[in-house]
Amino acid sequence: MISAYTGTQVRAAEEPLLAAGLGDALMQRAARGLANAVVHELKDSGTRLSGARVVVLAGKGNNGGDGLYAAAFLASRGMRTTAVLTGDAAHPAGLAAFERAGGRVHRLTEAALPGLAAEAAAADVVIDAVLGTGAKGGLRGSAADLIQAITDAHLHGFVVACDLPSGVDADTGEAAAPVLPADLTVTFGGAKSGLLADPGADYAGRVLVVPIGIEEHLPEPALRRLEGPDLARLLPQPARRAQKYSRGVLGVVAGSEDYPGAAVLACRGALAAGVGMVRYLGPPSVADLVRQSCPEVVCSTGTVAESRVQAWLVGSGMGPHDHEQLTRARDAIASDLPVVADAGALPALPAILAPHVVLTPHAGELASLFHRLGRGENRESVEAATLGAVRHAADRTGATVLLKGATTLVAAPWGATYSQADGTPWLATAGSGDVLAGVIGALLAQAGSDVGRFRQLGVEPDGRWAAIAALGAALHGQAGRAASEAVSGGPITAGRVADALPETWGKVSMLSNYGAWKRNSHSQPLR
Template identity: 75%
Template sequence: MISAYTGTQIRAAEEPLLAAGMGAVLMQRASYGLANAIVHELQARGRRLYGASVAVLAGKGNNGGDGLFAASFLAARGMRTTAVLTAGAAHTEALAAFQRAGGRVHFLSDANASRLAAEMARADVVIDAVLGTGAQGGLRGAAAALVASLADVRQTSGGPELMVACDIPSGVDADTGEAHAPVLSADLTVTFGAAKVGLLADPGADYAGRVHVVPIGIEAELPWPALRRLQPPDLLRLLPQPGRRAHKYSRGVLGVVAGSADYPGAAVLACRGALAAGVGMVRYLGPPEVAHLVRQSCPEVVCSAGEVADTHVQAWLVGSGMGPSDSHQLQRAHDAVESGLPVIADAGALPALPDVLGPQVVLTPHAGELAALLKRLGADYERSAVEVNTLGAVRHAAALTEATVLLKGATTLVASPFQDFYSQADGTPWLATAGSGDVLAGIIGALLAQVGPDVGRFRDAGIDPDERWAAIAAMGASLHGLAGTAAAGGGPLSAGRIAEYLPEVWSRLVTPPDV
């Protein structure tokens, strides 16, 4: 599991070591780790180190010091190094080491920003070491002009080959992921001590590239993480596996209230997602014409025109493909939430639900739906406001509704009302296709029915049982992303293929590599 922390948490963890006089040691560990990561990345790309050119954009603080020290290590490997001091000054010891290693220094000004940007773009590697985790806001003045020009040159000419962010891309908020333009998009972010929250939440994740964590000795001082990300070993531990004497009821029964005359396919896709995710039985409630289509596509599903109170299940899925005029379906969705059972509430159900729910209710809006939900609850959000601060928006929604909220996107964020957070980014842009969210709802619904009651499974995995609903939603998002990536194979896909590939992905996760 990847654990991520705010800049405040990282600085607090560093404090005992700084008080003990180990500041220089921490910087050396960070800069040496940064240099090694760059070496390994170049080698992986088949590039020679000797003679390669490295440019450092160095701020005046410790972040700039990390970058300058790293460049001095790279110079010792035969690389040509240049630094642009963006604030007219730099970390004294780091700058001295850089110059002793033969590095050239430029002082940035308004007059030379464009020229230096063009020069930096010709380097093989550029290290962005202007602003660190303690910075407030974005770049200003000549530094902003330099970065904007470099970003423009990179977009048109493709250079430099490798853009590396030191700890965090300058202009990205380490605590929230908000991005204050201009920001350079990194191919690799080398971050110190632990991952930062802003690297795992959009839009910050857009600029981070691949994230590599360098341990520097503060790890034992870190508190409970502000954000977590499940990895395949976590899924292996958490995913259900039927016992020898399992039967369809013991493996979980999911009730589905979805689909309408306008969007009957949503019910089919939700059911297919649930079946692919291993639930023992799916019971569908809905209009006869939708039930007929479900029977044709998924003969395993038990269809009925009955009511929630008469349907025995372990969890409910409601909302996929429903509209405001589907009064009977909306009433069923409301009844499912009132039942107290775990519920995944998607799309069309959101406007019909009570304002205050519970952690066992998982809401799955996209950015526009989340903005509408927050507005309904009295918070002044437009879609654009959600997109520039996804973590803040999903946190706010979970606090207001007291539900578990999953915000769909390139990075899927999950927030519990207890303020436990997950971030998953296992998918592909090809998942942005009609019906993909319906399959996701089915996957999460199946997991709610199967593992929701299994408190011990989560306790054994180091997850607070009260927080298991958020973990289940994150599991579903991860499976959905992995299956979508496998189904796409680098090209387009339709939503139904996500469900088709899910059993194969599941099998790879739970089968030991040597089998």
């Protein structure tokens, strides 16, 4: 598992070491890790180290200090290094080390700005060390102008962000323009939660965690990401004497005359995600289509109360006028069984929900949900602050909330938050969300009652719904990637994602013997 922390948590973990006079040692470790990462990137890109052009943009705080020390290491290895000091001061010891190593220093002025931006654009590496965890708001003044000019330019080399891209909020991932998009972010002591939530994740590029010796002082993470071995341990496996009912039955209330395909795709997602049986409830015409596409599904036009299942999936492909289906959806949500509530069910939710109800909105649907709760939001405002939005939605409704996107976030009410980024942009295709709902429904039906398995992994009973939803997002994302790889990275349809699920499941479950459940992982690229 990858654990991520707020800037405040990391700074608190640094405190005991700073108090012991180890501040400079921490900075040296951070800077060394940053310099090593730059060297690796240069080697990977086939650039000769000697004479490589490095421009470090250094702010006046410790983030700038890290950048200057790192640039000093690089200068001592024969690289041509330039520091652009963006503030009215610079970290004194870092600047002195940089100058001793032979680096050139420029102070940022209005007059020098175009020339310095051009020099950065022509460099082999630009290190963004303007702002780190001590930032208050975004870049301002000439530093903002410089970053904007570099962002607008055609860059010759690559960008490495020091700790986090300047202008990205370390805690939330919110970004105050301008932000220079990084190819790699080298972050110190622990991943910052803002690097694992969009839009911050988008600006961060790949993320590398460099341990600096504060790790034992870190608290419970603010954000978690399940990795291969974690997924393998969470995947339900059928017992030797399992029968279809003990494996879990999922009831599906989805599809409508207008969107019958959603019912099919949800059923296909569920069937491919290991459920014992799927019972479909819906209009006869949709049931006919489901039967034809998935003969394994047991279809009926009955009620929720008449159906014996272990979990429900409600809402995919349902509109506001599908009264019979909406009644079923409401009954399922009131049933005390685990439920995944998607799309058309989201406007029909009761005011108070429980953690075993998993909502799966995309940003637009979450904005509409906020509207109904009296909070003015739109798709753009949710997309600009995904972590805050998903946390607020879970705490306010009492449900587990999964916010779909390039990075999918899952929040347990008043509990853990997960960030999964396993997919491919090709997953942004019609019906992909219906398959995801099917996968999560299938996992709820199979794993919902397995409290012990989750406890073993340190997940409390009420938090297991979020872990299941994160597992579903990861499987769905990886299946999407596998489906695209099967066509040499080409486009996929939602049906292909469902088809890729069983093999993805098999490959993931093979990882269960690999490695131990790790509370923290360090020095590890996050993607």
